[in-house]
Amino acid sequence: QSALTQPASVSGSPGQSITISCTGTSSDVGSYDLVSWYQQHPGKAPKLMIYEVSKRPSGVSNRFSGSKSGNTASLTISGLQAEDEADYYCCSYAGISTHVVFGGGTKLTVL
Amino acid sequence: QVTLKESGPVLVKPTETLTLTCTVSGFSLSNTRMGVSWIRQPPGKALEWLAHIFSNDEKSYSTSLKSRLTISKDTSKSQVVLTMTNMDPVDTATYYCARISDYNFDYWGQGTLVTVSS
Numbered sequence: 729q730s731a732l733t734q735p736a737s738v739s740g741s742p743g744q745s746i747t748i749s750c751t752g753t754s755s756d757v758g759s760y761d762l763v764s765w766y767q768q769h770p771g772k773a774p775k776l777m778i779y780e781v782s783k784r785p786s787g788v789s790n791r792f793s794g795s796k797s798g799n800t801a802s803l804t805i806s807g808l809q810a811e812d813e814a815d816y817y818c819c820s821y822a823g824i825s826t827h828v829v830f831g832g833g834t835k836l837t838v839l
Numbered sequence: 840q841v842t843l844k845e846s847g848p849v850l851v852k853p854t855e856t857l858t859l860t861c862t863v864s865g866f867s868l869s870n871t872r873m874g875v876s877w878i879r880q881p882p883g884k885a886l887e888w889l890a891h892i893f894s895n896d897e898k899s900y901s902t903s904l905k906s907r908l909t910i911s912k913d914t915s916k917s918q919v920v921l922t923m924t925n926m927d928p929v930d931t932a933t934y935y936c937a938r939i940s941d942y943n944f945d946y947w948g949q950g951t952l953v954t955v956s957s
Binding site: 762766774776821827828829830 | 876902935950
């Protein structure tokens with residue numbers, strides 16, 4: 729069982745927007761602005777899409793955005809494209825004892 | 840250009856010790872506030888953080904696996920090594936190394952699949 733809770737799957741049609749939630753606790757997501765999101769296509773390594781809750785690395789489309797409220801972080805993808813179909817994982821710093829926790833992953837299907 | 844590449848055995852027997860090497864390029868293991876992490880992913884399952892080591896040699900381990908893991912680095916060779924003792928079939932996974940910067944994994948290796956079987 730993963731430390732952060734994500735929905736197992738979400739889906740949307742091309743052009744639509746979807747949001748993936750990531751629920752943690754006051755010991756991780758709720759305490760640190762060190763939430764990141766990773767995209768993983770089948771058979772590939774994960775790719776950093778969002779860091780520090782809402783920042784985008786260079787080269788990542790501005791269709792990807794992140795936010796946080798309390799113990800829950802969210803990833804929003806607007807203007808869905810076929811290439812966005814992938815697994816998405818959230819991750820949070822969790823203090824000096826636990827260090828890093830991942831979510832269980834969400835499979836995004838573009839209909 | 841930052842790259843990381845994992846190397847090690849593809850098959851290990853139960854109870855054996857796994858040794859994986861991550862060879863990096865495009866950055867130095869002595870860069871301040873940067874480090875290298877090991878993360879694994881069992882087939883069809885989620886990512887699991889295992890350990891990391893920073894430029895100042897600070898090391899951290901997953902609480903659940905701490906007794907079995909050792910991470911070390913050789914800055915001159917640009918390599919980070921992870922050992923995991925007493926391997927079990929449940930440890931079958933793709934093992935990734937990734938650069939960690941401010942607790943963001945910004946560059947990843949391609950991963951190496953390790954199967955534990957007799």
